[in-house]
Amino acid sequence: MRENSEILEEAVSIRAADKVFNPDSDNEVQALLGIDLDVKEGDFISLIGPSGCGKSTLLRLIADLLTPTEGEVKVFGKTANQARLDQDYGMVFQHSGLFDWRDISANIELPLELKGWSKADRQARSGEMLELVRLEEFKDHYPRQLSGGMQQRVSIARALSFEPRLLLMDEPFGALDEMTREHMQVELLRIWRETGTTVVFVTHSIPEAAFLSSKVVVLSPRPGRIHSEITVDLGDRTDETREDPEFFKATTEVREALRAVEAG
Amino acid sequence: MTKRKALRTAFTLLVTLVLFVLLWEGYKWVGQQTDDHWPGTQFGLPVSTDDLTMPHAGDIFNELTDEIRAGRETLPMAVYLAKKAAFTFLEAAIGFSLGVIVGLMLAIFMLRWRFAERGFLPWINVSQTVPLIALAPIVVTWARLQGYPDMVGISLIATYLTFFPVAVSGLRGLQSPDSSDVELMRSYAASWSSTLIKLRLPAARPFLFPAFKLAATLSVVGAIVGEISIGTKTGLGRAILDFAQRYSVWPERLYASVIAASLLGLFVFGLVNAAEWLVIKKGREVLK
Numbered sequence: 001m002r003e004n005s006e007i008l009e010e011a012v013s014i015r016a017a018d019k020v021f022n023p024d025s026d027n028e029v030q031a032l033l034g035i036d037l038d039v040k041e042g043d044f045i046s047l048i049g050p051s052g053c054g055k056s057t058l059l060r061l062i063a064d065l066l067t068p069t070e071g072e073v074k075v076f077g078k079t080a081n082q083a084r085l086d087q088d089y090g091m092v093f094q095h096s097g098l099f100d101w102r103d104i105s106a107n108i109e110l111p112l113e114l115k116g117w118s119k120a121d122r123q124a125r126s127g128e129m130l131e132l133v134r135l136e137e138f139k140d141h142y143p144r145q146l147s148g149g150m151q152q153r154v155s156i157a158r159a160l161s162f163e164p165r166l167l168l169m170d171e172p173f174g175a176l177d178e179m180t181r182e183h184m185q186v187e188l189l190r191i192w193r194e195t196g197t198t199v200v201f202v203t204h205s206i207p208e209a210a211f212l213s214s215k216v217v218v219l220s221p222r223p224g225r226i227h228s229e230i231t232v233d234l235g236d237r238t239d240e241t242r243e244d245p246e247f248f249k250a251t252t253e254v255r256e257a258l259r260a261v262e263a264g
Numbered sequence: 265m266t267k268r269k270a271l272r273t274a275f276t277l278l279v280t281l282v283l284f285v286l287l288w289e290g291y292k293w294v295g296q297q298t299d300d301h302w303p304g305t306q307f308g309l310p311v312s313t314d315d316l317t318m319p320h321a322g323d324i325f326n327e328l329t330d331e332i333r334a335g336r337e338t339l340p341m342a343v344y345l346a347k348k349a350a351f352t353f354l355e356a357a358i359g360f361s362l363g364v365i366v367g368l369m370l371a372i373f374m375l376r377w378r379f380a381e382r383g384f385l386p387w388i389n390v391s392q393t394v395p396l397i398a399l400a401p402i403v404v405t406w407a408r409l410q411g412y413p414d415m416v417g418i419s420l421i422a423t424y425l426t427f428f429p430v431a432v433s434g435l436r437g438l439q440s441p442d443s444s445d446v447e448l449m450r451s452y453a454a455s456w457s458s459t460l461i462k463l464r465l466p467a468a469r470p471f472l473f474p475a476f477k478l479a480a481t482l483s484v485v486g487a488i489v490g491e492i493s494i495g496t497k498t499g500l501g502r503a504i505l506d507f508a509q510r511y512s513v514w515p516e517r518l519y520a521s522v523i524a525a526s527l528l529g530l531f532v533f534g535l536v537n538a539a540e541w542l543v544i545k546k547g548r549e550v551l552k
Contacts, residue, residue: 065447084453091451093444101466101544110462111452 054224090159359422367430437468
């Protein structure tokens with residue numbers, strides 16, 4: 001279990017990364033400037049900041065969906081590109097991005113199919129994954145038959161199906177209602193604990209960042225920079241934690257950092 | 265549920281047909297009473313209602329059971345037309361299949377290379393402005409010079425009409441997935457062809473099937489126009505050509521062949537509908 005294991009490796013290490021969109025043109029945008037960030041293996045870190053601060057861009061640099069204009073991004077000691085090719089991470093987007101034409105099992109099996117797993121292995125794994133996200137009885141359903149929260153759980157199961165060591169999440173609960181959202185946060189923490197996966201989580205919700213993370217990274221906009229890093233330790237979290245004074249303290253700290261960002 | 269839907273469609277078709285016949289006969293009756301004038305006015309009706317211009321609907325349907333001499337044998341008109349239609353159907357089906365293949369290949373080509381989209385799309389649009397009547401003899405002459413039967417040229421004309429909606433809608437469909445879906449495939453280090461097969465082609469289906477339906481009916485139009493413009497020996501186009509020449513003495517026959525042509529169009533449309541139902545009924549059944 002991760003509590004017992006020593007932290008061995010940096011999961012993500014970013015050094016002096018800049019990202020410029022449309023360089024040398026009229027609509028040049030400096031999205032990120034001088035980003036230094038370390039994510040330890042087993043960490044749960046959130047990226048938070050006002051819109052346009054480049055938090056999604058930063059996540060895409062780690063995922064090698066975008067390449068930095070300057071600087072270096074390492075994932076488990078490799079280049080981000082190599083890590084993507086090795087499929088060291090799974091990704092969850094704001095919209096579940098499940099394929100309508102595939103039933104729930106087939107959606108979870110998609111990355112395994114691409115890796116060339118046999119049908120029996122795929123089915124065994126998607127069964128385990130459905131158990132992990134507690135949707136066993138929905139395996140033959142189609143995405144449209146599921147609620148938004150259930151779809152997002154399938155999306156998490158799909159991202160974890162090939163057991164990546166890193167999970168990248170881009171505002172995964174942004175489209176859910178408040179109650180579902182809180183429920184999903186507890187579920188995600190349970191999955192994080194059970195699998196020991198490192199998580200980098202983009203959000204614009206202060207309580208969400210404070211509740212989930214071991215470290216909250218606050219970004220400031222135009223150009224996107226890291227304003228501050230706030231360490232949070234709420235121990236084992238349940239729904240009761242939300243009424244805990246420690247939780248209140250953590251949200252206050254994040255809120256104040258964001259206000260400082262807004263004030264410039 | 266789907267069975268009930270099919271029954272409802274059949275019922276609607278039947279009701280529309282009956283209404284159309286009533287309208288036809290009603291208009292004809294009024295025209296006969298007023299000597300082709302709007303009732304109570306001096307204004308003439310746009311179409312005169314005599315039996316040559318507008319035969320009775322009943323006579324047209326009767327014509328389908330009347331006998332016609334074809335070469336040495338005598339056949340009921342309906343059977344005669346069905347035989348001709350079968351030949352036209354074959355040409356249309358070959359034209360449709362080729363058109364779908366060419367259209368899809370063009371769509372994939374334009375998806376893969378953006379310069380191809382910029383370079384090809386205008387020409388694909390221009391291709392459809394060339395009058396078919398002018399093009400048909402050229403294509404058929406080429407085919408004849410190569411020693412191919414007329415059917416080859418006619419199928420190619422049908423292809424010419426059908427590839428267009430498939431290429432245009434196909435490209436739109438292939439480009440339809442959200443950027444996050446494409447990023448997802450990229451995060452799996454999926455190749456371009458895997459992304460095409462697992463994501464873009466399935467996502468294109470709701471765009472492709474309406475195009476296939478249009479293409480299917482166009483393939484029949486293409487085949488008939490092809491037959492007429494080169495004067496083949498068989499097919500519905502031949503029948504229409506023959507009966508048109510004798511319209512002044514036997515108008516019911518031309519009407520009967522027009523009915524046969526539209527039934528053939530309906531038939532191919534139905535075939536594509538059935539294929540669509542088989543392919544994408546999945547995931548469509550949302551729990552209520």
